[in-house]
Amino acid sequence: MAHTAKPTDPAAAPLADAGEPPPIRAIPVRHYGRWLAAAAVLFLLAGLVNSLIRNPNIGWPTIGEYLFKRVILDGLVTTVWLTAAAMAIGMVGGTIVAIMRLSSNPVLSVASWTFIWLFRGTPLLVQILFWGFFGIFYAELELGIPFTDLVLWSAPTNQVITPMVAALLALGLNEVAYAAEIIRSGIQSVDHGQTEAAHSLGMSPLQTMRRIILPQAMRVIVPPMGNETINMLKTTALVSVIAAAEMMTQIQRIYSQNYQTIPLLIVASIWYLVLTSLLSIPQAYMERRYGRGAGRGSGALRRLVGGTR
Incomplete structure (x- = not known):
C-alpha cells in the first residue's frame, strides 16, 4: 500500500532555512552623571593639592629637613x-x-569582668598619667610575703616604672580589656556543638580550645584585632604626656625649640600614614587566610575526625 507524503508546513520552512540567529549588538549605557561627578572631584582635588603645594605657611623645607x-x-x-x-x-x-x-567559676568570671569594666570604663589618658605618676601612691615597690613584715625585694618606684615602662603598662593593660571582649565574641561565634563533639573524641578542654575553637574563631577575631593594632599605633602618641621617647614626644621637643609646630606635625602625620598603610597589608592577608573556611562547616573538627592534616 502506497503512502502519501505529508505536505510540508509552509510556516516551518523559513525556520529551517534561517540557521543561527544574528548576534545581539549590545550598546553600553552611557553614565554621563558619573563622569561629570568624577571630573568635579578630580578638579577639586587638584585645586586642593595645588593650594597645599603653593602655601608658604606649611613649611615644606622644614618638612623635608626633619622627615x-x-x-x-x-x-x-x-x-x-x-x-x-x-x-x-x-x-x-x-x-x-x-x-x-x-569560665563557669564565678570567682574567675567576676574577676575578669571587673578588670574589663575598670580598664574600659576609664580614659586611656588617665591610665597613662596614673602609671606615669605611680610613685606618688607608692614610693617603693616591695616583694614579700603578704600579711607579714618579711620583704624579699624592694626598689624605688620611679626607678622601676620609668616613662617607657609606664607607657607599656598603660597601653598593654588597656588593650587586654578590649582584646578580651574581641576574643570572647570570637569564641562564642563557634557553635557549641564543636566543643561537645571534641569532648566526645576524648579531647581535653585545653586541646579543644587550642585545636578546635580558636582556629575557627580567628576569622571573627582577626578583623577587629587588626583595627586595634592600627589604633594602637596612633594611640602611642598619648604617652607623650609622660615624656616617653616615642615619635610624638620627639616631635614636641623639637617644635618647642624652633616653633615650627605645623611642619613637624605634618612630619608625624606622614609617618603615621605610612605605618598604618603598611599594617593594612598583613591585616588583609590574615583576613583572607582565616576567611577561607567560612561557610564550609566545622573544617577543623572534620580534619581531626578524618585523620588528615
Whole structure:
C-alpha cells in the first residue's frame, strides 16, 4: 500500500532555512552623571593639592629637613616597638581574660569582668598619667610575703616604672580589656556543638580550645584585632604626656625649640600614614587566610575526625 507524503508546513520552512540567529549588538549605557561627578572631584582635588603645594605657611623645607632626621627615626622605632609590645600583651592577656570570662567559676568570671569594666570604663589618658605618676601612691615597690613584715625585694618606684615602662603598662593593660571582649565574641561565634563533639573524641578542654575553637574563631577575631593594632599605633602618641621617647614626644621637643609646630606635625602625620598603610597589608592577608573556611562547616573538627592534616 502506497503512502502519501505529508505536505510540508509552509510556516516551518523559513525556520529551517534561517540557521543561527544574528548576534545581539549590545550598546553600553552611557553614565554621563558619573563622569561629570568624577571630573568635579578630580578638579577639586587638584585645586586642593595645588593650594597645599603653593602655601608658604606649611613649611615644606622644614618638612623635608626633619622627615628623615635621626631623632625622628629613633622615635619612630620606639613607636613601632611600643605598638608591638602592647599588642602582644593585649592578645596574650586578652585570651586569658576572655577564657576566665567564659569560665563557669564565678570567682574567675567576676574577676575578669571587673578588670574589663575598670580598664574600659576609664580614659586611656588617665591610665597613662596614673602609671606615669605611680610613685606618688607608692614610693617603693616591695616583694614579700603578704600579711607579714618579711620583704624579699624592694626598689624605688620611679626607678622601676620609668616613662617607657609606664607607657607599656598603660597601653598593654588597656588593650587586654578590649582584646578580651574581641576574643570572647570570637569564641562564642563557634557553635557549641564543636566543643561537645571534641569532648566526645576524648579531647581535653585545653586541646579543644587550642585545636578546635580558636582556629575557627580567628576569622571573627582577626578583623577587629587588626583595627586595634592600627589604633594602637596612633594611640602611642598619648604617652607623650609622660615624656616617653616615642615619635610624638620627639616631635614636641623639637617644635618647642624652633616653633615650627605645623611642619613637624605634618612630619608625624606622614609617618603615621605610612605605618598604618603598611599594617593594612598583613591585616588583609590574615583576613583572607582565616576567611577561607567560612561557610564550609566545622573544617577543623572534620580534619581531626578524618585523620588528615
